[in-house]
Amino acid sequence: MKILVCMKQVPQKDAPLKLNETATWIREDVSYEVNEPDAYALEEALRQKEKHGGEVVVITSGPARAQQVLREALAKGADRAIHLEDNAFVGLDAFNTARAFAAAIKDEQFDLIFTGLQSDDYGYAQVGVILAELLGWPHATIIMQIEKTDAGIKVKRELEAGFFQFVDMPLPAVLTIQSGINKLRYATLIGIKNAKNKPLRKVALADVQSAIGNNLQMIEKLYIPQKTKNTEFIEGPPAEVAKKLVEKLRNELRVL
Amino acid sequence: MPDTILVIAEQREGKLNRASLETIAAGQAIAAATGWALEAAVVGASVGSFANELAAKKLAKVYSVESAKLEPYTPDAFAAGLKQFIEAKQPKLVLMPHTYQVRDFVPKLATAMGSTVISDCIGFKHEGGKLLFTRQMFQGKLAADVSFTGNSPWFATFQNGAFRGDKAEDGASAAPVETVKVEIADGVVRNRPQEVFKEAKQAVDLTQAEIIVSVGRGIKEQKNIEIAKQLADALGGELAASRPICDSGWLPMDRQIGSSGQTVAPKLYLALGISGAIQHIVGMKGARGIVAINKDSEAPIFEIADFAVVGNLFDIVPPLIEEVKKAKAGN
Ligand SMILES: Cc1cc2nc3c(=O)[nH]c(=O)nc-3n(C[C@H](O)[C@H](O)[C@H](O)COP(=O)(O)OP(=O)(O)OC[C@H]3O[C@@H](n4cnc5c(N)ncnc54)[C@H](O)[C@@H]3O)c2cc1C
Numbered sequence: 001m002k003i004l005v006c007m008k009q010v011p012q013k014d015a016p017l018k019l020n021e022t023a024t025w026i027r028e029d030v031s032y033e034v035n036e037p038d039a040y041a042l043e044e045a046l047r048q049k050e051k052h053g054g055e056v057v058v059i060t061s062g063p064a065r066a067q068q069v070l071r072e073a074l075a076k077g078a079d080r081a082i083h084l085e086d087n088a089f090v091g092l093d094a095f096n097t098a099r100a101f102a103a104a105i106k107d108e109q110f111d112l113i114f115t116g117l118q119s120d121d122y123g124y125a126q127v128g129v130i131l132a133e134l135l136g137w138p139h140a141t142i143i144m145q146i147e148k149t150d151a152g153i154k155v156k157r158e159l160e161a162g163f164f165q166f167v168d169m170p171l172p173a174v175l176t177i178q179s180g181i182n183k184l185r186y187a188t189l190i191g192i193k194n195a196k197n198k199p200l201r202k203v204a205l206a207d208v209q210s211a212i213g214n215n216l217q218m219i220e221k222l223y224i225p226q227k228t229k230n231t232e233f234i235e236g237p238p239a240e241v242a243k244k245l246v247e248k249l250r251n252e253l254r255v256l
Numbered sequence: 257m258p259d260t261i262l263v264i265a266e267q268r269e270g271k272l273n274r275a276s277l278e279t280i281a282a283g284q285a286i287a288a289a290t291g292w293a294l295e296a297a298v299v300g301a302s303v304g305s306f307a308n309e310l311a312a313k314k315l316a317k318v319y320s321v322e323s324a325k326l327e328p329y330t331p332d333a334f335a336a337g338l339k340q341f342i343e344a345k346q347p348k349l350v351l352m353p354h355t356y357q358v359r360d361f362v363p364k365l366a367t368a369m370g371s372t373v374i375s376d377c378i379g380f381k382h383e384g385g386k387l388l389f390t391r392q393m394f395q396g397k398l399a400a401d402v403s404f405t406g407n408s409p410w411f412a413t414f415q416n417g418a419f420r421g422d423k424a425e426d427g428a429s430a431a432p433v434e435t436v437k438v439e440i441a442d443g444v445v446r447n448r449p450q451e452v453f454k455e456a457k458q459a460v461d462l463t464q465a466e467i468i469v470s471v472g473r474g475i476k477e478q479k480n481i482e483i484a485k486q487l488a489d490a491l492g493g494e495l496a497a498s499r500p501i502c503d504s505g506w507l508p509m510d511r512q513i514g515s516s517g518q519t520v521a522p523k524l525y526l527a528l529g530i531s532g533a534i535q536h537i538v539g540m541k542g543a544r545g546i547v548a549i550n551k552d553s554e555a556p557i558f559e560i561a562d563f564a565v566v567g568n569l570f571d572i573v574p575p576l577i578e579e580v581k582k583a584k585a586g587n
Contacts, residue, residue: 013473013531014552017397026398094363095372120395124375129331129363138446139331141360158516159452160356168448180503216372216406220388225399225556231564241565242575245547246583248563253545255467255491255524256583 001054001148003045004108006101006115006127007038007073009066013120024219025091034069037116041177043184044146045114046077052148054111055079061089061100067200074195075187081198086205093215094126101127102134103211104203110172112153117142117176125176132174139174140167144181259348259408260316261287263296264338266355267306272298275353275414277421280313282380282414283351284425289382292348295319297436299337301327307433314427317434319345325440331361332445337438339368344436347409349387354413366411373411374402376534378418391415395533396556416515416538458510458518460494467493467524470513470540471501474529474550474569478506483573484528490580496520498530514539528569532557549573 011017015030045056058073060066061084070081084100092100113135115128125141132139144164145156152170158178159165187195234244250256263283265276280296287294297319298306307320321341325333342350342365352358354376366373379390381401388401389412404410462468469488475481481495488495495511502512513520515535525543530536532548532555540546541560548561549569558564565572 011394013395016552016554017394019398026394093372095367098367122393123391123395124373125359126363126373126375129360130367133335133364133367139364140447142356157360158356160515161519162458162516163452163454165452166450168450170446180499183505214405216404217374218403218405219400220403221401222393222398223400224554225392225396225559227559229560229562231558231561233564233566235566238567238571239575241567241572242579245563245565245576246579248547249491249524249545249580250583253524253547253562255545256580 001048001052001111002109003048003054003056004105004110004113005038005042005045005056005058005073005078006113006131007042007058007060007069008035008116008119008121009033009060009062009069010035010119010121019222023222025222032065032068034072035116035119035121037118037177037179038069039116039184040179040181041114041116042073042076042078043182044177045112046185047182048112048146048148057082057108057110059101059104060084061086061092061097063087063090070200071195072187074198074200075192076185077191079198081200082203083200084203084205084208088205091215092212093217094122094124095130095216096212098127098130098134099212100208101131103208112172113137113174115174115176117178128174128176135172135174137172137174138169139176140169141176142178143175144178146175259290259292260345261292261294261349261351262342262345262347263294264350264352265296265298265306265310266353266357267298267300267303268357272306272309273353273355274421275355275416277424278417278419279351279353279414280310280315281419281421281424284314285419286349286351286380286382286387289380290387295345295347297321297341299326299334304433304435307435311431311433312426313431314425315431318431320433320435321438322435323438323440325445328449329357330445330447330449331364332447333440334361335365335368336440336444338365340438341436342369342409350409350411352411352413354415358413362411362413369409370407371409371411372404372406373413374404375413376415377412378415392534395531397554415534417541455509459508460510462494462496462511462513462518462520465494465520465522467491467526468496468513468520468522468540468543469493469526469528470496470498470530471507471528472498472530473500475501476529478504480570481506483570483577487526487573487577487580490577490584491524491526493522493524498536527557527561528573530557531555532559
């Protein structure tokens with residue numbers, strides 16, 4: 001099976017975020033990491049390849065820094081990488097991002113495309129589904145298991161409140177992968193060494209410009225959300241905090 | 257004719273879900289702000305009874321959009337059926353709850369119509385004639401006001417709990433109901449879904465627990481779960497966790513709190529090293545008392561906490577265990 005994995009670089013979970021001058025995006029001087037569900041998507045692709053053979057290709061869009069995500073994926077076992085490299089990709093809406101990806105892979109023939117189920121930055125949960133529609137492929141979202149069948153694949157969709165559902169579907173298809181579908185592997189030293197010689201194709205904004213259009217939605221303003229609850233902050237050295245907390249548990253929450 | 261807002265309600269297992277009423281409440285609020293008309297639709301094989309139920313709400317009209325191919329749910333059938341219906345009715349704005357089902361088909365539907373979805377919104381603003389949708393960004397650390405810049409139909413989905421379903425107003429009289437049959441050609445539906453099921457019965461039922469100590473990724477390593485366990489034992493409570501802890505197998509899945517785990521409402525929910533992503537919060541925001549310990553002063557969990565400690569849980573939990581034991585011994 002030939003599998004494409006769409007991966008995104010996002011600010012690290014613990015990174016303190018600052019707004020840019022126009023308050024429309026964050027300042028980019030933060031540390032980045034791979035979007036968590038995308039790491040699971042990559043792992044799943046590698047496992048499918050180990051079972052059924054084929055090729056795993058990873059793709060990302062973003063400035064030069066985003067290449068790190070591809071390098072890590074190559075070190076873990078992906079065969080090659082595609083980088084849509086330009087700062088402008090960061091500001092594309094989900095429709096345009098999917099259109100740019102579709103344009104960048106138009107000469108390829110994949111059996112499956114995986115994305116993480118949503119990104120930790122925008123959290124749109126849309127690029128995978130839009131990509132499926134643009135390619136005319138079926139899709140399924142929030143996937144927790146994938147099995148190859150004679151007619152295509154059988155996937156396990158996570159539903160709300162602990163429910164699941166199996167879905168049979170033909171190939172090619174797009175799947176959005178949920179965190180926890182598998183156990184992630186670490187890159188090995190050999191893997192990191194080998195990654196340096198693996199092919200990485202760069203795609204410039206100009207190469208896909210004709211496929212994308214104006215964004216259909218726009219962030220007018222980004223801000224720190226207002227607090228809705230009166231939170232009481234308890235301060236002091238740990239021993240004192242512990243004492244004060246127990247007093248709250250006893251006298252205010254009445255659980256002691 | 258004024259512009260129209262169309263709410264697509266969701267029904268499952270013979271019931272309209274609560275999120276649908278929340279979206280009606282959202283639609284009513286936007287209609288009041290903009291002066292646009294508000295209509296609703298429910299989609300399925302035979303959904304007239306749901307349409308009649310919705311008709312009690314303050315709505316200009318309710319549609320039941322029907323085809324045998326809409327049952328069971330598939331993204332192909334829902335996108336095809338709704339595209340036909342929306343093209344015929346030409347609403348300006350289409351609203352839906354941000355359920356797992358909606359997120360499965362609405363980006364496809366919007367794309368097929370050359371449009372876009374502002375997904376997972378928590379509110380709206382109507383400023384100087386412009387409609388803005390508020391949504392969380394960066395896992396709730398920031399919020400954004402987002403506008404549509406393209407042609408209608410505009411699609412927006414609302415997060416669970418963003419509006420109050422019980423605030424959805426009833427109408428003075430029942431809204432007219434119309435059945436619309438949509439044609440979905442053979443071959444459009446490619447996925448073959450099987451029955452919905454629940455995994456083997458849960459061993460622990462946290463919904464009855466009065467005290468819950470919950471651990472998140474801030475606990476760092478599996479072996480550190482022990483100190484949370486000690487705190488839970490000292491308090492006489494149960495141990496629970498955020499999803500990544502269960503994904504890593506550090507605690508069993510049936511101790512997971514959140515949209516894909518259990519929903520709890522204890523007297524005390526003590527969150528250790530949990531950031532407070534919305535998918536976690538929906539499972540515990542009903543707790544009577546929320547105490548959060550987190551080293552990041554900006555962590556979204558603090559937004560909903562009654563008592564908050566900004567600090568390292570490994571410094572605070574050990575003396576806390578001792579103080580709790582002392583307090584219990586003194587009783
Ligand atoms: C469709 C879907 C369904 C989901 N369902 C669920 C669900 O049911 N339940 C759920 O929980 N999540 C769910 N998630 C995942 C959710 O979005 C978050 O990723 C998850 O809740 C984060 O878990 P966390 O807070 O433990 O980890 P993180 O977000 O990584 O937060 C860790 C926190 O620990 C703090 N910390 C680190 N070290 C320390 C220390 N020494 N002392 C104190 N604090 C420290 C950090 O400041 C940080 O705030 C779902 C996601 C999706 C997309």
